[in-house]
Amino acid sequence: MTRNDELALDVEGLRMRYGSTDVLHDVTLQVRRGEVVCLLGPNGAGKTTTIEILEGFRMRSAGRVSVLGVDPASGDEAWRARVGVVLQSWRDHARWRIRELLQHQGSYYAPYSDSEVQRPWDADELIAAVGLTEHAHKKLRMLSGGQRRRVDVAIGMVGKPELIFLDEPTAGLDPEARREFHSLVAEVSGQGHTTIVLTTHDLAEAEKLATRIMILDGGRIVADGTAAELRDSIAGEDQVSWTLDGERHTESTTDATKFIFDLFKEHGDAVADLDIKKASLEDTYLTIVSRAEERAQTDTIGGAA
């Protein structure tokens, strides 16, 4: 197996222009098979555009894109059967009942079964996995927004895809449904065969699900790593709190270990209630995005000068 066979996604210099506006400038990324990658970024950063190009729903302006070894611009039916898609909003099929719809959608995948994967997913098993068993006979128009979302996820998964794109899969779900969805993703990814790429604005979700996080801002990938690596990349945000002579103190430091060593060296046992807060993923994300935006502004001013 060559290195490229192990890559689910291989993207280089991807550009997208709508009219005269460049939305993606130079997106380069790689995702290995079996990874769960979360694409984060502010509204309008280009996440959906990127995902839609990878899904083969949108034609790029420039760059090289390989999804499961195929250029999505020329992906055939057999390729499409290997890719699962959960769109941001799926408004069709209002008259269909859940079980019928999944059986119908699933039937397209039957010819693409092989010795390793039996396709499609059994409709009732899948309905149970997304927590809709008691609604299986209902028409889609009778479902709540959250229940519809679960159907969207089931539709994306019914063909047991090798790669699943989930665009804001938990938007509108209540905390319980969100948790159930997280278990479903963990279960699917735990089997090790499925690569998952999702977008979200929920940083706790990203931290919980993703083996790797990419931050897209202004049409460029501005950070790429595990949550811990991203935190380390913005050194300087740890907060140390302690009590001394009945008074509470808090300071930010780039080197918590040295800071605490010095604190004890100076005050010894008088230091109490020591607490160290590592930067949260939210702090990290906001810092990375604001730094990227400052850089982009400087480049624009520099370019204009």
Ligand SMILES: Nc1ncnc2c1ncn2[C@@H]1O[C@H](COP(=O)(O)OP(=O)(O)OP(=O)(O)O)[C@@H](O)[C@H]1O
């Ligand atoms: N069909 C289109 N024609 C023109 N501009 C578009 C089109 N689709 C998206 N855009 C613009 O491209 C930019 C990126 O949009 P995109 O939907 O990819 O962002 P996003 O990161 O997914 O945002 P959100 O978090 O709000 O979903 C935005 O400025 C948007 O207005």
